[in-house]
Amino acid sequence: xxxxxxxxxxxxxxxxxxxxxxxxxxxxxxxxxxxxxxxxxxxxxxxxxxxxxxxxxxxxxxxxxxxxxxxxxxxxxxxxxxxxxxxxxxxxxxxxxxxxxxxxxxxxxxxxxxxxxxxxxxxxxxxxxxxxxxxxxxxxxxxxxxxxxxxxxxxxxxxxxxxxxxxxxxxxxxxxxxxxxxxxxxxxxxxxxxxxxxxxxxxxxxxxxxxxxxxxxxxxxxxxxxxxxxxxxxxx
Amino acid sequence: xxxxxxxxxxxxxxxxxxxxxxxxxxxxxxxxxxxxxxxxxxxxxxxxxxxxxxxxxxxxxxxxxxxxxxxxxxxxxxxxxxxxxxxxxxxxxxxxxxxxxxxxxxxxxxxxxxxxxxxxxxxxxxxxxxxxxxxxxxxxxxxxxxxxxxxxxxxxxxxxxxxxxxxxxxxxxxxxxxxxxxxxxxxxxxxxxxxxxxxxxxxxxxxxxxxxxxxxxxxxxxxxxxxxxxxxxxxxxxxxxxxxxxxxxxxxx
Numbered sequence: 001x002x003x004x005x006x007x008x009x010x011x012x013x014x015x016x017x018x019x020x021x022x023x024x025x026x027x028x029x030x031x032x033x034x035x036x037x038x039x040x041x042x043x044x045x046x047x048x049x050x051x052x053x054x055x056x057x058x059x060x061x062x063x064x065x066x067x068x069x070x071x072x073x074x075x076x077x078x079x080x081x082x083x084x085x086x087x088x089x090x091x092x093x094x095x096x097x098x099x100x101x102x103x104x105x106x107x108x109x110x111x112x113x114x115x116x117x118x119x120x121x122x123x124x125x126x127x128x129x130x131x132x133x134x135x136x137x138x139x140x141x142x143x144x145x146x147x148x149x150x151x152x153x154x155x156x157x158x159x160x161x162x163x164x165x166x167x168x169x170x171x172x173x174x175x176x177x178x179x180x181x182x183x184x185x186x187x188x189x190x191x192x193x194x195x196x197x198x199x200x201x202x203x204x205x206x207x208x209x210x211x212x213x214x215x216x217x218x219x220x221x222x223x224x225x226x227x228x229x230x231x232x233x234x235x236x
Numbered sequence: 237x238x239x240x241x242x243x244x245x246x247x248x249x250x251x252x253x254x255x256x257x258x259x260x261x262x263x264x265x266x267x268x269x270x271x272x273x274x275x276x277x278x279x280x281x282x283x284x285x286x287x288x289x290x291x292x293x294x295x296x297x298x299x300x301x302x303x304x305x306x307x308x309x310x311x312x313x314x315x316x317x318x319x320x321x322x323x324x325x326x327x328x329x330x331x332x333x334x335x336x337x338x339x340x341x342x343x344x345x346x347x348x349x350x351x352x353x354x355x356x357x358x359x360x361x362x363x364x365x366x367x368x369x370x371x372x373x374x375x376x377x378x379x380x381x382x383x384x385x386x387x388x389x390x391x392x393x394x395x396x397x398x399x400x401x402x403x404x405x406x407x408x409x410x411x412x413x414x415x416x417x418x419x420x421x422x423x424x425x426x427x428x429x430x431x432x433x434x435x436x437x438x439x440x441x442x443x444x445x446x447x448x449x450x451x452x453x454x455x456x457x458x459x460x461x462x463x464x465x466x467x468x469x470x471x472x473x474x475x476x477x478x479x480x481x482x483x484x485x486x487x488x489x
Contacts, residue, residue: 012341099327108324111284111396112338113313 002195005117006125019123020130027089027124027190028131032138038084039077039139043146046071051156061157065147065165070174072143074234077136078178079226082185085132086218090193093124094214097197098207106198121194128186136182140175181229188225189218237262238283238394238426243292245275245282252278254450255292262393262426265417265440269431270447271472276430279447280396283428284316285309296394314342317387317425319397319416323379325371331358331382332367338390357385361415377408381415388419395420395427401436413439434473437461446472 010016050064097120100106109116144166151157193214200210238260245253253275260266268276281287283294285301294301296312304312325334335354339345345353358364361381371379380400387395397416401409417440420427431437437444441458446469448454454461454469461473474480 015340103322103327104320104324105326107286108318108320108326110286111313111316111318112341112390113310113316114341115310 002117002121002198003191005115006121006191006194008115008118010118010122011115016119016123019119020127023123023127024131026092027128028135031085031088031135034084034088035081035135035139036142039072039081039142040146040149042076042080043068043072043143044150046076046143047147047162048150048154048156051151061161062165062168064151064157065162066168067165068147068162069144069166069170072140072147073174073178075226076143077139078181078185079222081136081139082132082182082189082222083219085135086185086189086193086222087215089128090189090214090218091211093190093193094197094200095207095211097121097194098200098210101198101200102203102207117198121191121198124194125187125190128190129183132182132186133179136179137175140178177229177233181226184225185222188221192218192221237297238428239293239295240279240283241293241295243279243282243294244290245278245287246290252450253282256445256447256450256452257292258445258452258455260426260428261443263420263424264442265420265427265429267429267431267437267441267444268447269437269441269444269472270453271432274447275450276432276447277398278450280398280428280430284313284318284396314338314390315393317390317392317395319380319383319387319395319400321398321402323371323383325379325383325386327371330368330370331363331374331385334371334382335386335389337386342390353389354385357389358382360388360419361385362411376403377405377412380404380412384412384415384419388423391423392425395425397427397429397431399430399432401431401433406435409433409435410439416440432472434476437473448472 047064047068050067051061054061054063097106100120106116106120109119148159148162151162152159196210196214196217200206239258241257243253243256244251256279268279270276278287282289283301289302299308299312301309301312326337329337332351332354335357336350339350339353343350354367355364358366361384363378363381363385366378366382371382374382384400395416400412400416404412413436416427416429419425429436429440438458441461444456444458444461445452446454448468454464454466456464461469464470464473
């Protein structure tokens with residue numbers, strides 16, 4: 001029911017566009033630092049652990065690059081990154097809308113004759129679905145760069161072996177698959193978090209509960225859908 | 237003009253509004269008064285459609301609001317300004333953006349015209365040159381005045397004020413009361429104020445509905461209320477020692 005109200009025709013396209021741009025900054029651009037830090041470290045950790053896991057001389061060292069690339073593209077930069085964003089963005093959305101509900105700001109919108117569900121939620125969904133793919137691609141590049149830096153700094157493997165590995169057996173569709181996953185997760189995170197925020201009743205304690213519920217349910221659904229996507233597109 | 241006819245509302249088994257009828261006149265400050273939990277805010281929420289009505293009619297110039305479609309309701313709501321108890325200003329927006337918000341959404345005014353209108357409204361509530369402040373930077377009284385500026389930005393025909401004086405000192409309360417009354421007269425608005433502040437009742441009550449346990453118990457104006465003999469209303473109005481002295485003085489005359 002809430003989504004039906006959310007996807008009604010916007011009352012003023014100009015105002016909605018302004019909101020979408022604001023949300024792209026709020027949801028996406030402000031998440032860049034955490035995305036960058038986590039991606040670089042995760043890429044480095046995956047590469048380093050792979051290097052230590054390979055103790056057979058029969059396995060070539062370029063496998064480290066290959067493993068890092070596959071891990072980053074298929075799971076980390078889409079699923080794990082979205083889990084992290086569910087924590088950051090999801091709790092932010094639920095608490096923002098929840099606080100608006102308990103301070104009667106949503107009632108104020110309704111009294112003005114504004115479809116509050118659409119005005120508050122649609123720009124967030126649109127902004128997240130637009131910006132998450134960029135975050136995912138940035139995360140992939142930074143993760144692979146993190147792996148390279150780790151190898152070079154620790155001498156666990158050479159840069160050329162690593163670069164060869166990340167190019168080996170490359171299947172471009174996997175990037176598209178990862179981006180598509182992130183778009184669906186963006187929808188899940190923003191719509192679920194908005195739902196919990198929109199239907200908050202009570203006071204500050206309930207806003208906190210809505211925020212927690214938004215993160216928990218978003219995370220569970222992200223993992224569930226990731227499993228389904230893996231079975232559908234990778235397993236088959 | 238807004239007319240409510242035999243409206244009722246229950247929450248579960250508890251009837252909170254019981255067969256209330258009243259006419260809120262245009263160009264007058266109409267008050268709904270009563271004890272806490274007496275049904276004042278519920279009545280107002282029923283009138284603006286924030287709660288669904290169980291029974292009865294809410295007529296905005298003859299149009300029965302609860303039976304209208306979504307679009308018709310939105311059209312009426314565009315003519316409503318509302319001052320919420322806590323102000324309900326948008327925290328992430330400056331005063332200028334808050335007041336400009338209904339203009340952005342519903343008018344085709346140019347940027348300059350909108351800015352003129354915002355400045356006019358902020359002047360009216362004595363917040364001149366406070367355009368760039370955020371709600372978090374305002375005192376309680378300033379928040380109420382800013383919310384009033386936003387409520388009148390789009391030239392409303394109907395103004396609802398939910399306890400505009402709650403949490404304010406007596407001097408600021410009178411400023412808010414006088415603002416509401418002067419705006420009502422100047423723009424010929426149908427104003428409905430919910431209050432249990434007796435200063436407000438005496439100051440601006442041109443037409444008063446007293447609700448007692450959800451029922452319409454008494455109607456009159458600010459002069460008549462001081463001479464009332466209705467026992468429940470006497471208990472409510474003259475609850476304080478000071479008001480009892482006022483009551484005795486009025487009755488001696």
